[in-house]
Amino acid sequence: MKIMKFGGTSVGKPERMHEVAQLITKDATPKIVVLSALSGTTNSLVEISNYLSTGNRISAKASIDKLEAHYRKFITELVKGENFQSKANSIVTEHFEFLNIILRISFSDALNKDILAQGELMSTKLFCVYLEEKGIDHLLLPALEFMSIDANEEPAFTSIQTKLHALLQHHSDKKLFITQGYICKNAKGEVDNLKRGGSDYTASLIAAAANADVCEIWTDIDGMHNNDPRVVDKTMAIEQLSFEEAAELAYFGAKILHPTCIWPAQQENVPVKLLNTMEPDAAGTTITKEAGSVGVKAVAAKDGIIAIRIKSSRMLLAYGFLRKVFEVFEKYKTSIDMVTTSEVAVSVTIDNDTFLNDIIKELEPFGIIEIDKNNTIISIVGNEIAETKDVMKRMFDALEPIPVRMVSYGGSHHNISLLIDSQYKREVLQLLNKGLFGL
Ligand code: ADP
Numbered sequence: 382m383k384i385m386k387f388g389g390t391s392v393g394k395p396e397r398m399h400e401v402a403q404l405i406t407k408d409a410t411p412k413i414v415v416l417s418a419l420s421g422t423t424n425s426l427v428e429i430s431n432y433l434s435t436g437n438r439i440s441a442k443a444s445i446d447k448l449e450a451h452y453r454k455f456i457t458e459l460v461k462g463e464n465f466q467s468k469a470n471s472i473v474t475e476h477f478e479f480l481n482i483i484l485r486i487s488f489s490d491a492l493n494k495d496i497l498a499q500g501e502l503m504s505t506k507l508f509c510v511y512l513e514e515k516g517i518d519h520l521l522l523p524a525l526e527f528m529s530i531d532a533n534e535e536p537a538f539t540s541i542q543t544k545l546h547a548l549l550q551h552h553s554d555k556k557l558f559i560t561q562g563y564i565c566k567n568a569k570g571e572v573d574n575l576k577r578g579g580s581d582y583t584a585s586l587i588a589a590a591a592n593a594d595v596c597e598i599w600t601d602i603d604g605m606h607n608n609d610p611r612v613v614d615k616t617m618a619i620e621q622l623s624f625e626e627a628a629e630l631a632y633f634g635a636k637i638l639h640p641t642c643i644w645p646a647q648q649e650n651v652p653v654k655l656l657n658t659m660e661p662d663a664a665g666t667t668i669t670k671e672a673g674s675v676g677v678k679a680v681a682a683k684d685g686i687i688a689i690r691i692k693s694s695r696m697l698l699a700y701g702f703l704r705k706v707f708e709v710f711e712k713y714k715t716s717i718d719m720v721t722t723s724e725v726a727v728s729v730t731i732d733n734d735t736f737l738n739d740i741i742k743e744l745e746p747f748g749i750i751e752i753d754k755n756n757t758i759i760s761i762v763g764n765e766i767a768e769t770k771d772v773m774k775r776m777f778d779a780l781e782p783i784p785v786r787m788v789s790y791g792g793s794h795h796n797i798s799l800l801i802d803s804q805y806k807r808e809v810l811q812l813l814n815k816g817l818f819g820l
């Protein structure tokens with residue numbers, strides 16, 4: 382079994398969808414194909430939802446109409462036959478009728494999730510109409526029948542696995558399955574999602590649940606690059622990464638992968654390939670247990686980081702102090718990214734400020750609390766970099782003009798993290814590109 386996931390740009394135009402159909406029928410291997418919404422759709426749905434949450438129905442309606450016009454045009458080029466045009470039109474009508482109905486009901490979080498699900502529901506159904514027109518045998522597997530998250534918003538893996546197996550067993554005569562990325566059911570049985578970019582997560586979860594031979598993530602670039610191509614001019618694709626390296630890069634900002642999508646594939650040891658729909662023959666990036674070469678492979682940046690410093694002279698020799706500090710973050714389900722300690726202070730970083738005020742209040746009895754917002758974590762990722770000679774020297778030489786606020790080194794064999802003020806991000810990524818990769 383092979384899992385093939387196609388992102389927004391890969392299905393964003395009718396001709397791209399036609400190419401996806403070619404890519405998934407190149408060989409006879411049984412496949413589960415995971416599709417994102419057409420590019421731009423989820424952003425539009427977020428916008429519609431935001432308008433509705435503030436009671437701005439007029440703007441919501443304008444956005445709905447604009448999106449509908451986009452889909453009406455899309456299907457005229459997607460399928461040719463009258464019968465298929467009419468099928469595709471009915472699908473678009475059904476989903477836009479839903480969006481127009483919600484204009485009239487009161488907004489809620491559950492409704493927001495329903496709105497966000499429309500993109501993947503439409504892209505998969507429309508793609509299936511095209512496959513039907515082409516006479517390609519397939520089955521649409523609704524993700525809402527097997528993909529779920531638990532009360533902690535974590536994938537309910539055992540349930541996903543059991544339900545997926547049952548569905549595949551039930552349709553054992555089929556070789557090609559199409560399903561939605563991103564969307565799922567939550568513990569309350571409502572429609573929910575795996576957060577932005579979550580189709581990668583869907584693909585990896587399915588790959589692990591189905592014990593697939595490979596999980597292919599098809600996107601608009603030829604693999605994981607050594608630096609953020611949106612920020613730095615000269616970047617290059619990396620041939621081979623270990624699961625750990627890829628997970629660190631995804632978590633610390635390499636947008637090509639959803640932040641937590643690697644663990645399911647890693648758990649079941651399913652190789653992940655990052656491939657380019659626009660250049661299908663390019664090697665791309667292969668992610669497996671083995672790291673391949675030793676040394677620095679890439680840098681990534683994660684914005685929106687808040688640093689919290691707790692200064693306390695009582696910390697001196699006080700065992701149990703760090704536990705008490707961490708318990709506060711655990712209580713507010715806020716995960717910590719970086720930690721540095723001295724004898725009189727501990728600094729941690731978080732990326733979620735939902736409970737910041739409560740956290741500060743509970744930390745205050747421990748000492749003086751300082752909050753520093755608008756930071757970026759720069760992660761330097763590679764294989765055994767902590768043991769690789771002169772990485773630290775090259776890194777600090779490159780960063781000579783930059784004030785570095787925190788450094789985390791030695792926590793793992795494949796990561797060095799730096800905290801900087803976000804205003805220096807672009808400069809830092811460029812300087813490191815030169816200093817570490819000579820680019
Ligand atoms: P998709 O819609 O296929 O899921 P995304 O937009 O989520 O695609 O991810 C692909 C984009 O990720 C690329 O176009 C690129 O701009 C961006 N990106 C950021 N960092 C990296 C990196 N280190 N390597 C490759 N792409 C990256």
Ligand code: ASP
Nearest residue numbers: 417423563577578579580
């Ligand atoms: N459509 C969703 C998003 O734009 C999920 C995805 O593309 O992975 O975030």
Ligand code: MG
Nearest residue numbers: 388578636637
């Ligand atoms: Mg993505």
